[in-house]
Amino acid sequence: MINNKTNYRVPVLTIAGSDSSGGAGIQADLKTFSALKTFGMSVITAITAQNTRGVFAVEEISKEIIKKQIEVIFEDIHPKALKIGMVSSPDIIKQIADTLSKYEVNNLVIDPVMISKSGYSLLRTEAKENLIKYLIPMAYIITPNTMEAEEITGIHIENLEDMKEAAKKLLELGPKYVLVKGGHLDGDAVDLLMGDGVCELFESKRLDRKNTHGTGCTLSSAIVTQLAHGYDVKEAVGNSKNYITKAIENSFDIGHGIGPVHHFYEFDKGGN
Numbered sequence: 001m002i003n004n005k006t007n008y009r010v011p012v013l014t015i016a017g018s019d020s021s022g023g024a025g026i027q028a029d030l031k032t033f034s035a036l037k038t039f040g041m042s043v044i045t046a047i048t049a050q051n052t053r054g055v056f057a058v059e060e061i062s063k064e065i066i067k068k069q070i071e072v073i074f075e076d077i078h079p080k081a082l083k084i085g086m087v088s089s090p091d092i093i094k095q096i097a098d099t100l101s102k103y104e105v106n107n108l109v110i111d112p113v114m115i116s117k118s119g120y121s122l123l124r125t126e127a128k129e130n131l132i133k134y135l136i137p138m139a140y141i142i143t144p145n146t147m148e149a150e151e152i153t154g155i156h157i158e159n160l161e162d163m164k165e166a167a168k169k170l171l172e173l174g175p176k177y178v179l180v181k182g183g184h185l186d187g188d189a190v191d192l193l194m195g196d197g198v199c200e201l202f203e204s205k206r207l208d209r210k211n212t213h214g215t216g217c218t219l220s221s222a223i224v225t226q227l228a229h230g231y232d233v234k235e236a237v238g239n240s241k242n243y244i245t246k247a248i249e250n251s252f253d254i255g256h257g258i259g260p261v262h263h264f265y266e267f268d269k270g271g272n
């Protein structure tokens, strides 16, 4: 659909929280991985009791089992690309950074998840420092929305110029590329990619849809698949922007709150 470099055996990994209602977190990531023809694996960092109306409880997973999950995956099926989503506590963040540092980590996408669309804090306040210090410097690309970029840089973002200024400051923290997502601003949905000589906008019309649960998780997972399939960063972001736009366009009502986006499964009779 969005590319022809099909190889369902390309292993990709998500390190993130579980969303019991299936619209965001690990579940959105795995759906995206499958839809974009990769072999998805997961390391669960937290369990959320969540539905389309909100997040009702969170239980963090012990850092020992998080470490073990990463180790056994890397020692058996080395991911071609991976993402980190909800990581909630300073200890969990440090553990993930320490464990990943033992391996050759390629194409690390970090979605610095902070607050759910329903307004629940998914990153403890005291965890921000470790996220900035240990994880963000390891990233190939980070994908903050404007609120997250503001929270990390202290720069207030209202327009594209502010996004550029924040992106420059985020690059100083060490990732190779930054994609600041403009989904929460007014007007068209414009995302800004910056880093390593690249400064490019990815634009789509703003779609008037209420069901946008998991858009950020879906976009970052799509980028993981495209990097794993061998696309360069601009192609990876461009393909993923097309994917999320179609997924939002086809989002649907399920449950009573903010519903999920749609992941275009196609039944493929052949394939490899």
Ligand SMILES: Nc1ncnc2c1ncn2[C@@H]1O[C@H](COP(=O)(O)OP(=O)(O)OP(=O)(O)O)[C@@H](O)[C@H]1O
Pocket (backbone or CB within 6 Å): 024, 116, 117, 144, 145, 146, 181, 182, 183, 184, 189, 190, 191, 204, 205, 206, 207, 208, 209, 212, 213, 214, 215, 216, 217, 219, 241, 244, 245, 248
């Ligand atoms: N209404 C919309 N119409 C079109 N594109 C949108 C819309 N809302 C968000 N997007 C796009 O969806 C992608 C995700 O952006 P968004 O700013 O929603 O991320 P996010 O806030 O991290 O998501 P989440 O809240 O799920 O974590 C971006 O490419 C953004 O431009």
Ligand SMILES: Cc1ncc(COP(=O)(O)O)c(N)n1
Pocket (backbone or CB within 6 Å): 016, 017, 018, 019, 024, 025, 026, 048, 050, 085, 086, 113, 115, 116, 117, 118, 122, 212, 213, 214, 215, 216, 217
């Ligand atoms: C486990 C988990 N990870 C991430 C999100 C962010 O998604 P959204 O902002 O769309 O609620 C979430 N709600 N739950």
